[in-house]
Amino acid sequence: MTMIEPIAAKAAAAVSMDTPAAPPAAASESASDAPGIRTRPAASAEIHISAPGHALAGGNQAASVRDHSDVDDSGLPDQARDAIKRLRELRAQLARKLQELEAAKNATTGTPDQKRIRIAVLQQEIASLGAAITTTTATLNQAMRELPAEQQMLAGSLAMR
Numbered sequence: 001m002t003m004i005e006p007i008a009a010k011a012a013a014a015v016s017m018d019t020p021a022a023p024p025a026a027a028s029e030s031a032s033d034a035p036g037i038r039t040r041p042a043a044s045a046e047i048h049i050s051a052p053g054h055a056l057a058g059g060n061q062a063a064s065v066r067d068h069s070d071v072d073d074s075g076l077p078d079q080a081r082d083a084i085k086r087l088r089e090l091r092a093q094l095a096r097k098l099q100e101l102e103a104a105k106n107a108t109t110g111t112p113d114q115k116r117i118r119i120a121v122l123q124q125e126i127a128s129l130g131a132a133i134t135t136t137t138a139t140l141n142q143a144m145r146e147l148p149a150e151q152q153m154l155a156g157s158l159a160m161r
Helices: 024-033 051-057 060-066 078-106 112-145 149-160
Strands: 002-006 015-017 037-041
Touching: 078 112, 078 149, 112 149
Parallel strands: none
Antiparallel strands: 002 015, 002 037
């Protein structure tokens, strides 16, 4: 995107012109050929990273969430193993949503209504994840009641990682 502004002293607004077919240099040259118009690059750019992108950017944290070998090798019953894996995934999702919420609260782009709506959506997603964590924890607790004390301690330890 190239910003075009009039050179005239009393002109108040800059005009934005998208030229996707022409490379930026060509757009700049053609606009600067017009009398009374000076071009300048856009003042800022905004980049949004998707949730999977955030997970990849997390590096070791994202890898540790996907690596459930310690749970798989624990010898716990399937129901307990599945609940532990699900708890880990839900906690990772919750951490990402909390980061997104913090970023949305600190965002300076968009209208106040857009910001309010984005925050409300994220708060709802966080509440849903909290409910899912509660349900999964209850499932794990039920599965643990049927285990010997040693496996209960192991399951609790794995769930907290």
